[in-house]
Amino acid sequence: xxxxxxxxxxxxxxxxxxxxxxxxxxxxxxxxxxxxxxxxxxxxxxxxxxxxxxxxxxxxxxxxxxxxxxxxxxxxxxxxxxxxxxxxxxxxxxxxxxxxxxxxxxxxxxxxxxxxxxxxxxxxxxxxxxxxxxxxxxxxxxxxxxxxxxxxxxxxxxxxxxxxxxxxxxxxxxxxxxxxxxxxxxxxxxxxxxxxxxxxxxxxxxxxxxxxxxxxxxxxxxxxxxxxxxxxxxxxxxxxxxxxxxxxxxxxxxxxxxxxxxxxxxxxxxxxxxxxxxxxxxxxxxxxxxxxxxxxxxxxxxxxxxxxxxxxxxxxxxxxxxxxxxxxxxxxxxxxxxxxxxxxxxxxxxxxxxxxxxxxxxxxxxxxxxxxxxxxxxxxxxxxxxxxxxxxxxxxxxxxxxxxxxxxxxxxxxxxxxxxxxxxxxx
Numbered sequence: 217x218x219x220x221x222x223x224x225x226x227x228x229x230x231x232x233x234x235x236x237x238x239x240x241x242x243x244x245x246x247x248x249x250x251x252x253x254x255x256x257x258x259x260x261x262x263x264x265x266x267x268x269x270x271x272x273x274x275x276x277x278x279x280x281x282x283x284x285x286x287x288x289x290x291x292x293x294x295x296x297x298x299x300x301x302x303x304x305x306x307x308x309x310x311x312x313x314x315x316x317x318x319x320x321x322x323x324x325x326x327x328x329x330x331x332x333x334x335x336x337x338x339x340x341x342x343x344x345x346x347x348x349x350x351x352x353x354x355x356x357x358x359x360x361x362x363x364x365x366x367x368x369x370x371x372x373x374x375x376x377x378x379x380x381x382x383x384x385x386x387x388x389x390x391x392x393x394x395x396x397x398x399x400x401x402x403x404x405x406x407x408x409x410x411x412x413x414x415x416x417x418x419x420x421x422x423x424x425x426x427x428x429x430x431x432x433x434x435x436x437x438x439x440x441x442x443x444x445x446x447x448x449x450x451x452x453x454x455x456x457x458x459x460x461x462x463x464x465x466x467x468x469x470x471x472x473x474x475x476x477x478x479x480x481x482x483x484x485x486x487x488x489x490x491x492x493x494x495x496x497x498x499x500x501x502x503x504x505x506x507x508x509x510x511x512x513x514x515x516x517x518x519x520x521x522x523x524x525x526x527x528x529x530x531x532x533x534x535x536x537x538x539x540x541x542x543x544x545x546x547x548x549x550x551x552x553x554x555x556x557x558x559x560x561x562x563x564x565x566x567x568x569x570x571x572x573x574x575x576x577x578x579x580x581x582x583x584x585x586x587x588x589x590x591x592x593x594x595x596x597x598x599x600x601x602x603x604x605x606x607x608x609x610x611x612x613x614x615x616x617x618x619x620x621x622x623x624x625x626x627x628x629x630x631x632x633x634x635x636x637x638x639x640x641x642x643x
Contacts, residue, residue: 220239220240220455220456221237221241221458221460222240222242222447222461223240223241223242223460223461224460224462225242225243225245225462225464225618226243226244226250226251226426226429227616227617228250228252228616228626228633229251229616229617229619229630229636230249230463230616231425231633232632232634233615233634233637234429234430235425235429236633237459241455242429242431242432243447243455244434245437246433249426249429249433250419250422250426252266252585252588253265253418253422253626254419255418255420256417256583257417258581258583261496261498261539262416262417262420263417263494263541264418264419264541265588266492267509267521267523267541268418268626269411270410271407271410272411272626274627277630278411280425281422282421284420284422284424285414285415286413286415286420287413288413288414289411289413290410291411291412291528293408293409294408294410295508296407296507296508296510296511297511298511298512298513299510299512299513299517300513300514301514307510307511310351311392311394311400312400314395320354323354324351324354325392327351327353327354328350328389329389332350332389342372342374342377343372343375343592344356344375345373347360347372358513359513360372362513362515363511363513366515366518366545367490367521368490369490369545370591370593374594375594376594376595376596377592378622379592379623412528414529414532421626422626434451435451437449437468437472439472440473442473442475442611445458445460447460459640460613461613461614461637462615463614463615463616463618463619463633464618465489465587465618466484466600466603466621467487469614470603471484477606480606483602484599486593486595486596487600487621488590488591489548489588489590489591490545490546490588490589491545491548491588492543492544492589493544493546493557493585494541494542494543494544494582494585495561495562495581496541496579496582498537498539498540498578498580499539499540499565499576499577499578500536501536501571501576504538504570505527505538505569507524508523508524508528509522509523512568518557518564519543519564520545521542521543522542522543522565523541523542524540524541525539525541537578540565544557544561545588562577562580589623590618590622592622597622600620604620613636613639613640615633615635616629617629619632620632
């Protein structure tokens with residue numbers, strides 16, 4: 217039986233931990249490292265698990281990524297839009313109300329001003345209340361609620377607000393009024409500029425960082441015995457650990473442990489996440505849409521977001537094509553039929569972008585991601601704190617997106633693993 221420092225999960229947090237815990241071994245359930253930043257090669261094109269881009273500011277971190285990727289594309293100004301009931305509305309909608317019909321523009325602007333003038337008496341109790349306090353009822357109901365129902369698959373009133381920092385900007389009234397009257401640049405937006413590898417998909421940023429890490433793939437955790445400090449994998453192998461860092465989903469880890477207090481098990485079962493069905497489409501017509509990516513708000517359209525790869529790395533994709541990476545979401549407790557969703561996605565894209573779904577489509581591929589994004593439900597953070605605290609008392613440190621059940625950027629995920637490793641070695 218082996219005896220070592222063990223890291224569970226080979227995503228970015230597992231990578232950050234392994235590179236700062238010499239001699240450690242990383243065990244990964246999938247047949248490849250990378251976690252959520254892995255890129256899948258399909259028909260000679262690399263597709264990501266989501267609309268990943270790099271907008272990091274830390275120069276040392278960017279240097280590592282660029283050294284790994286080699287040729288990197290830098291988009292100095294992102295082009296992002298929203299498809300909303302048959303029309304394009306520039307992203308973010310609150311800053312571009314001039315794209316709405318006059319009556320809706322007036323209603324939206326009036327409600328935003330009224331909301332801003334009315335100072336809340338207390339912090340918002342949930343995401344829906346935060347949106348109404350920021351934007352009023354019209355934008356909340358017709359944009360944010362419609363999109364939340366598709367992307368998060370969870371009512372807004374059941375979601376916390378701690379995930380908003382760095383993702384959704386609070387209202388800036390002067391910019392909102394400007395954007396209701398005249399065109400407004402988005403240099404202040406969260407994703408105003410970004411980087412992307414010219415080849416190999418988003419994972420190219422990280423592939424070389426794994427070269428000196430001992431990763432064992434195909435190792436799904438099946439059982440954990442805390443007293444013996446052993447982990448058994450689905451293939452039958454059992455390893456013993458001195459120290460353990462876990463970045464795998466908290467609820468999966470708790471289910472695998474032999475002796476867990478009932479209260480901790482109940483906490484783990486409250487954690488929710490989404491599943492991603494990525495439908496990747498190559499259309500034999502160029503320049504179907506000018507955006508780098510766009511969001512789709514209509515509740516009767518399955519697609520939530522589309523990344524237009526051919527507008528980001530046109531020189532390394534087939535000439536004369538538009539390459540589209542679409543995202544459809546389901547909650548972890550929902551079922552779906554992949555082929556049906558693929559057909560529907562192609563039909564929806566053809567309607568929005570104006571191509572023949574039969575004659576013009578050159579290829580359709582898909583990828584199913586069982587764990588896409590953690591859902592920031594109310595009470596989640598308290599439950600995670602209790603679970604993580606109990607695990608640490610048993611000698612298992614948790615880190616990362618699923619180890620802490622909170623959305624983080626790629627640089628933050630790596631840093632979380634690094635921090636966990638440094639804590640173990642006493643630095």
